[in-house]
Amino acid sequence: MSRLWVYLAASPLLWLTATLLAYQAGMWVFRRAGQRPIAHPVPLAVGALIVLLRATGTDYDTYFAGAQFVHFLLGPATVALAVPLYQNRAEVRRALLPMVSALLAGSAVAVLSAVGIAAALGASGETVASIAPKSVTAPIAMAISEQIGGQPSLTAAMVIATGILGAVMATPLLNLLGVRDWRGRGLAAGVAAHGLGTARAFQVNPLAGTFAGIALGLNGLVTAVLVPLLAQLWR
């Protein structure tokens, strides 16, 4: 039995399989909870895996040797964001000026307010760098974070938390502000809360979802240019 564990614990197969199973379990709970943003599968899967690593005394490097195969797909997934952008290019062209204005304003506010608040409340430099790209979709955010001296794994957690917060607060907040245009509402959800905001927007209205998807892709680009430039100015 223990010899079996020695083999399993050292092979990438075990932790790759565990990652997929944990995510599937998270998805099951998410569907059971009526796809409410608060029951998102990622925190559930991450929590379950952390408990498992602790219980078996496995370190993160051993885990990552297996999970890296999933992690690797972040790059191709980022490239794939060009496809919905291309498919919706007619919508983008029609609302170009209001979209670009809102996108630039939203991108800048997302970064500056997060960095400003974290720094003002005494967060460390590395934490501030990790929090800067928090509104961008995970693969892009992690690449930005690494580039400006943040911790990609910390950024991944910030991105997920931001997505959940945004998905929960978007509808009541936008109602409060009296914004009725579905394009503007979707755009706001996509800029502030990336893929989770987009998934939420699609639940509410298809046009809002389309604009959220566009915002998610374009905000990734804008932030990827903006944050490293700001980081250079900061130093």
Place this chain on the structure above:
Amino acid sequence: MISALSVLLCCQLAGELVARLLQLPVPGPVLGLLFLFAVLLARGRTAETVGGTAQVLLGHLALLFVPAGVGLVRHGARLRMEWLPIFAALAVSTAITIAVTALVFQAVARALGPRP
């Protein structure tokens, strides 16, 4: 699926190479996104090749950040010490971002005339 993955990986590889060679402050995969967009504009048929695989990858985007999320085990001490600035920054900044984006879109759209 294999040809779709080849297209995606070629764009990513080109992005990584250009970012490194020109020392651009943009992540390689983001440049790859731009390259793929340019390829799609130049040759619309590529969308059929890449479309299905792109949809699968983007449909399960959440799964892809589980391995990095587990990396939180390394940041336990930091989270215990800095949970307040982190939580406040995330919650307040997300609310401000939603409000500013939606209000700017609405203001500019209205200034340009009635809804089409």
